[in-house]
Amino acid sequence: MGERVAIVGAGLAGLAAATALAQRGYDVAMLEARQRLGGRASSFTDAASGQILDTCQHVSMGCCTNFSHFCRTTGIAHLLEKQADLWFMTPDRRVSRLRAxxxxxxxxxxxxxxxxxxxxxxxxxxxxxxxxxxxxxxxxxxxxxxxxxxxxxxxxxxxxxxxxxxxxxxxxxxxxxxxxxxxxxxxxxxxxGHRRGFEVEVPRVPLARLYGVELQDWLTRHAVRVRLGCAVRRLSIEEGRIDGIELRNGEKVQADHYLVAVPFERLLDLFPDSAMARESYFSGLHNLETSPITSVHVWYDRPVLKWPHVVLVDCLGQWVFARGEVAAGEHYLQVVVSAARLFQGVRQEDIQRRILEELARLFPIAASARLVRVRVVTERAATFSVVPGVDRWRPAQASPIANLFVAGDWTATGWPATMEGAVRSGYLAAEAILARRGQDERLVQPDLARSEW
Ligand SMILES: Cc1cc2nc3c(=O)[nH]c(=O)nc-3n(C[C@H](O)[C@H](O)[C@H](O)COP(=O)(O)OP(=O)(O)OC[C@H]3O[C@@H](n4cnc5c(N)ncnc54)[C@H](O)[C@@H]3O)c2cc1C
Structure with a gap:
């Protein structure tokens, strides 16, 4: 067996690193606090209907070359659907199509x-x-x-x-x-930059399925040990090296390399003393801010949208996604509001009412359809905030501690907080682990060739 790598966190960053390292002969163990893979790109079971819903619709674009590579590698690319046309609607219900x-x-x-x-x-x-x-x-x-x-x-x-x-x-x-x-x-x-860069890709299935059985099978086939429901309490440091992980159940885990791929707000809690937080490598993390996303899940008794999605111009909602008939007589759509600070302190019923009124104005069928159910989900710390100069706070994947690496959409990737950014960070962390052994291999995929103009 190759050298042991313990990866804390099975979001896309941790998963991408695991796939890269497992293919290169490393003995990889993943420790994930939740009972599922995928981290923030996640689904939950709606108590009212028993349906599996995504916390929020996740979309990738043609320019996301590393995310796409990850999906192809793990055999889940067929679960994504390309939507090469973008549809834009104004409050007067006129629609324009953006197409190459x-x-x-x-x-x-x-x-x-x-x-x-x-x-x-x-x-x-x-x-x-x-x-x-x-x-x-x-x-x-x-x-x-x-x-x-x-x-x-x-x-x-x-x-x-x-x-x-x-x-x-x-x-x-x-x-x-x-x-x-x-x-x-x-x-x-x-x-x-490239004619395919803007094309949107949307999962055909809930994220729980996208990052579910197929991915789990791939990891098992490649001998990656995944421990779900296995929260890490802290990492211990001896003589300037990480010498083990303590789980919340008291168990100890040891490895040759440690890759921590948790959200930045969690990272410093995993170290034994506050001195770590003062290390210049970590100190920038205190400056990172987050931004919320609200998604409103709506079920009508009939289809309301004729398009797979609509981008709303001059409206409260920003994107509406049609998710099809998910149960007999239940046509599901999701309205997404990014950077949703305007909803802070607003009651859920008021958010629902405003979004439903907007849908009824934009799509006349919605006004006459029977509303089956509606639900609002807000992720308060959905992504880090891309404020001016944010990159000076984002650490590289190789830490000053020889056998400690970090990954996550918030690390230095040159990308905003996206699935692409998370996968890039995982590949960069794997590159850094290989480099510590003197192996110089580039795992990050090239961007789409930008035309010269
Ligand atoms: C509402 C919402 C909508 C979004 N929409 C899009 C979109 O449309 N397109 C897009 O590209 N991106 C989108 N994103 C961003 C995307 O989801 C993230 O950038 C990406 O999933 C981050 O992956 P990650 O691996 O860096 O972190 P996470 O996904 O946060 O993974 C970290 C993992 O670490 C685990 N963990 C934490 N603490 C511990 C511990 N102590 N022990 C063990 N495990 C631990 C967590 O449970 C989690 O699984 C969205 C995010 C949100 C929240």
Missing amino acids: DALPAPLHLAASFLRAHYLSPMDKLRIGWGLHCLRRTPAEDDGPFLEWLQRHWQSPRTLARFWGLVLTSALNESLERTGLRYARKVFLDGFL
Whole structure:
């Protein structure tokens, strides 16, 4: 057997590292506090219906090359469905479709963009200029993006109907709080760099199934030992090295390398003394902030949407996803509100009412359909916040302690908090473990080739 790696946390970061290391002969054990894989990309059983619901719809994009590689490697890619057209709806119920045409990137979306009914010709000129200038900003610039937009000829309408519309859901942060670096990344990598970059992929099945049996089988076939319901209490340090893990049940686990892939808010609790928190490597974590996401789950007695999803322009909800007939006479859809601070302190019934009223205004069938059920789920710390300069607080995967590594969407990946970012962090952590043994292997997948323009 190869060297032993203990991975704490079986979210996508831990899972990606496990797949990479198991394929390279490491003896991998995963310790996960919950009774399931997938971490924040998760489902739960709805008590009212017994149905398995995703906490929130998860979407990936064509530019997520590492997430896609992970899904192909573990044999779960067939559970994702590509939605190559994006549908945009305004409060007057008019709909525009964004679709790539025959032109090469970055012009592949130009025809759809020029037809978009919710932007005036002047808006389109402003946005075109903004994108041109954005492409010319150095990748490392990370000042406040809103100020940058205001300096680059953008109007309140283009802020609301284009920049904010795209970024709030892509980054789970409001325009006012977003830094230039990740805003630039969304537009360049997601929309302009490659004709497939913007294509949305949505799981056909609940996340519990996506990161369920198939993935578990793959791990078993590759001799990864997964211990669910196995919470780690702390890691002990002796003479500058991690010398073991203590589980909450008192059991001790030892390995050659330790990879901690828990959310950043949990990391420092796992170390024995507060001195760790003062190490400069970890101290930036105190500065990371989080951003909430609210999803409203609605069941009607008939189908309400004719599209697989709709992006809502100038509305309270941001995306609506049609999830089909999940039980006889129960047509399920989910409305997602990212960076949902506006709901702080608002009663669930009020959130429900406002979203249902909006659905009834936008989709007349919803007004006459029977509402079967509705449920609001808010994840208060859904993702870390991509505020200007956030990268200076994100640690690299190799820690100053020789046999300790970290992974998670919050580590230094060059990506915002996404499934792609989490998988990248896992691959980067695996690269760092290989490098400590003198093996120089690149596991992170290349980006989609960006066209020169
Ligand atoms: C509501 C919501 C919507 C989102 N939508 C999208 C989307 O559409 N597209 C997208 O790409 N991303 C989305 N994300 C982000 C995405 O889910 C995360 O970026 C990604 O799943 C993070 O993975 P991770 O492995 O870094 O962390 P986590 O998923 O948080 O994994 C950490 C794991 O560590 C475990 N753990 C914690 N403490 C311990 C302990 N003491 N012992 C053992 N185990 C422990 C946890 O149980 C968990 O399983 C969304 C997130 C949320 C919350």
